[in-house]
Amino acid sequence: MKITIVAGARPNFMKIAPIIDAIREAASGGAEISYRLVHTGQHYDKKMSEDFFEQLGIPEPDANLEAGGGTQAEQTANIMVRFEKELMLHPADLVLVVGDVTSTMACAIVAKKLHTRVAHVEAGIRSGDISMPEEVNRLVTDVLTDYYFTTSPIANRNLQRSGVEEDRIFFVGNTMIDTLLKQMPRFRQPAIWKNAALQPREYFVVTLHRPANVDQQGQLQQLLREIIILSRGLPVIFPVHPRTAKVLAGTGLVAPNLHLTEPLSYLEFNYLVQHAKAVITDSGGITEETTVMGVPCMTLRDNTERPETCLTGTNELLGTAPEALRPAMEKLFAGQWKKGGIPELWDGKTAHRIIRHLLGISTINPPMVADYK
Missing domain, CATH: 3.40.50.2000 (Glycogen Phosphorylase B;)
Incomplete structure (x- = not known):
């Protein structure tokens, strides 16, 4: 064949x-x-x-x-x-x-x-x-x-x-999970780990790339401001897609705990995800990986094609409204985030x-x- x-x-x-x-x-x-x-x-x-x-x-x-x-x-x-x-x-x-x-x-x-x-x-x-x-x-x-x-x-x-x-x-x-489980022992610290003095479960990882979140300067600025405020001073690591970087530069947004990086390699990025307090994302694939690694995940989308990450896993669908972040972050810091499980055959x-x-x-x-x- x-x-x-x-x-x-x-x-x-x-x-x-x-x-x-x-x-x-x-x-x-x-x-x-x-x-x-x-x-x-x-x-x-x-x-x-x-x-x-x-x-x-x-x-x-x-x-x-x-x-x-x-x-x-x-x-x-x-x-x-x-x-x-x-x-x-x-x-x-x-x-x-x-x-x-x-x-x-x-x-x-x-x-x-x-x-x-x-x-x-x-x-x-x-x-x-x-x-x-x-x-x-x-x-x-x-x-x-x-x-x-x-x-x-x-x-x-x-x-x-x-x-x-x-x-x-x-x-x-899920073949994505085949790759994740095979590569997990090879995850490696990116430079940002030492540069930002990161500690396990004491930082957030953010990824945003969908037009509804990043194409409009005002929306992107509001989302990041909420994340910065609600993170209670913990580092926020944001590997920025070049397209998003252009919009972000126009906002002039800076904060002591916001760390922007270039896109990371697979092994480096997933090291960060594995040890994060939580991930805030609009990516579908990342919700699968956080589910298997047992990491709390907040998805800034109005819908998902991977409902099993919410029904079984650690993901919650928040929508794109910046105000939806507050109750989710409060639940996280209160230690009330669902534990989740791994979907069948993953x-x-x-x-x-x-x-x-x-x-x-x-x-x-x-x-x-x-x-x-």
């Missing part, structure tokens, strides 16, 4: 790293399975290419389509044109896409038009907010997918409600389950397009 694995953005690589490991292990055991790794270049960062790949043990991609930049439409078109050439030159039995970035959707479309089966890892998650580009990507990808690998029973139900047959849905767990073995399923269905023909509901 020849698999083309597609990745386009940093979170994708965390999801495909254990899948590559599982393919290699299966192949070394005699299974007829191989892969070709395609980086669409949707998000390209030299530091990520050099450090991130090395840290996670990911091989250099077999192809980099260098299709980043431009509007949503331009980026989608560039990825599709270049991936079509790639797949025609290197045909595959199956294209495996992960997550919900533009590359996921664009490459799924190309694969189906070239009559190639598609497997979607992290299928079926839904925020219910169609204004999010990621939600559009999820919906389109899951219409075209042949084999659905899900992170939770909630995702299974989402797919079943949309008409997907149960025998094409495989509840396998055990570090997800990638092996995916490959076992793929080997089991490798001889099955895909459903015809007319069968999709």
